[in-house]
Amino acid sequence: xxxxxxxxxxxxxxxxxxxxxxxxxxxxxxxxxxxxxxxxxxxxxxxxxxxxxxxxxxxxxxxxxxxxxxxxxxxxxxxxxxxxxxxxxxxxxxxxxxxxxxxxxxxxxxxxxxxxxxxxxxxxxxxxxxxxxxxxxxxxxxxxxxxxxxxxxxxxxxxxxxxxxxxxxxxxxxxxxxxxxxxxxxxxxxxxxxxxxxxxxxxxxxxxxxxxxxxxxxxxx
Numbered sequence: 129x130x131x132x133x134x135x136x137x138x139x140x141x142x143x144x145x146x147x148x149x150x151x152x153x154x155x156x157x158x159x160x161x162x163x164x165x166x167x168x169x170x171x172x173x174x175x176x177x178x179x180x181x182x183x184x185x186x187x188x189x190x191x192x193x194x195x196x197x198x199x200x201x202x203x204x205x206x207x208x209x210x211x212x213x214x215x216x217x218x219x220x221x222x223x224x225x226x227x228x229x230x231x232x233x234x235x236x237x238x239x240x241x242x243x244x245x246x247x248x249x250x251x252x253x254x255x256x257x258x259x260x261x262x263x264x265x266x267x268x269x270x271x272x273x274x275x276x277x278x279x280x281x282x283x284x285x286x287x288x289x290x291x292x293x294x295x296x297x298x299x300x301x302x303x304x305x306x307x308x309x310x311x312x313x314x315x316x317x318x319x320x321x322x323x324x325x326x327x328x329x330x331x332x333x334x335x336x337x338x339x340x341x342x343x344x345x346x347x348x349x
Contacts, residue, residue, distance in 0.1 A: 150206055154258070157202045158250045161236065162229035169234050170307040171300035179242075183295040188244025189347050190290050191301055194308070195235035196247045196346040197283060200257040201228040204279065207261025208272045217269045220322060224276070224315045231311070234304045241300070247346045273324030278332055280316035282339060284309055 156162050179187065205225040212218040239246060247253065264275040287309040294301050327335075 150210065153202065153206050154254060157199055157232065158254050162202075162232055164229040164233050165226050167227075167230050169237060170303040171234065171238060174300045174303045176300040177297045179295060179297055183298065184242050185244075187294055187298045187301050188239055188242040190294055191235050191239050191242065191304075192244055192247055193343045193346045194287070194290065194305065195232065195239060196250065196253055196342065197286065198228050198231040198235060199247075199250050200253050200342070201225070201279075201283070202232070203254040203257035204261035204264075204276075207258045207263075208265040208276065211262050211265025212269060212272065214269050217272060217322070220273075220318065221276070224318070227311050227315070231304075231308050234308070238301055238304055247349060249345065249349050253342065253346070270323050270325040271327075273319045273322050274327050275324075277316045277319035277324040278327050278335060280312045280319065282336060284312040284316065286339065286343070287312065 202225055205221045205228065209218050209221040209225075212221065236246065261275075264272045267275075287305050290305055291302060291309075294305065
């Protein structure tokens with residue numbers, strides 16, 4: 129695999145190698161199980177009272193939505209990294225993506241425990257988010273970082289709402305969502321510190337609208 133130094137730090141693979149890497153990332157995210165960073169699942173050591181069938185269904189739906197959000201995050205970071213002009217920005221995207229892979233694994237495990245399933249539309253979500261991420265990357269690194277910050281802040285608010293909606297007895301799902309929320313806040317702060325620009329409010333509003341459509345569909349499909 130051919131690689132070279134990337135201006136501003138980091139490394140850049142050849143276009144063909146990068147194409148193979150991106151394809152592998154897509155297939156692993158949508159159809160497989162990413163490796164992640166190896167962090168322990170926050171739900172592992174949590175004892176959870178037995179949930180009734182309706183509570184299990186509701187938790188499974190919410191965790192499916194959260195899993196879709198992480199699928200989209202992988203695609204966004206991949207698209208932004210492909211178009212990044214700075215190696216530092218590219219590396220920042222890669223580090224954030226690795227932690228988001230942890231989230232994918234945790235959500236998938238919890239969905240299985242609850243007897244649920246992943247979204248049937250994951251290929252569609254990934255493709256759309258990849259295009260959006262690439263567009264943000266082409267706009268320039270400061271806007272790409274600003275897009276990352278806005279995305280993570282919106283995801284944090286979304287996860288906060290899920291903590292209100294998850295059954296109180298579902299301590300295992302709550303542990304996962306709480307750790308995810310903490311990670312998203314850290315990613316947003318990192319993007320801001322790296323010089324992320326504040327997005328125009330129409331774009332932020334458009335992102336919120338698109339997120340509502342996605343989460344509404346993912347809850348059921």
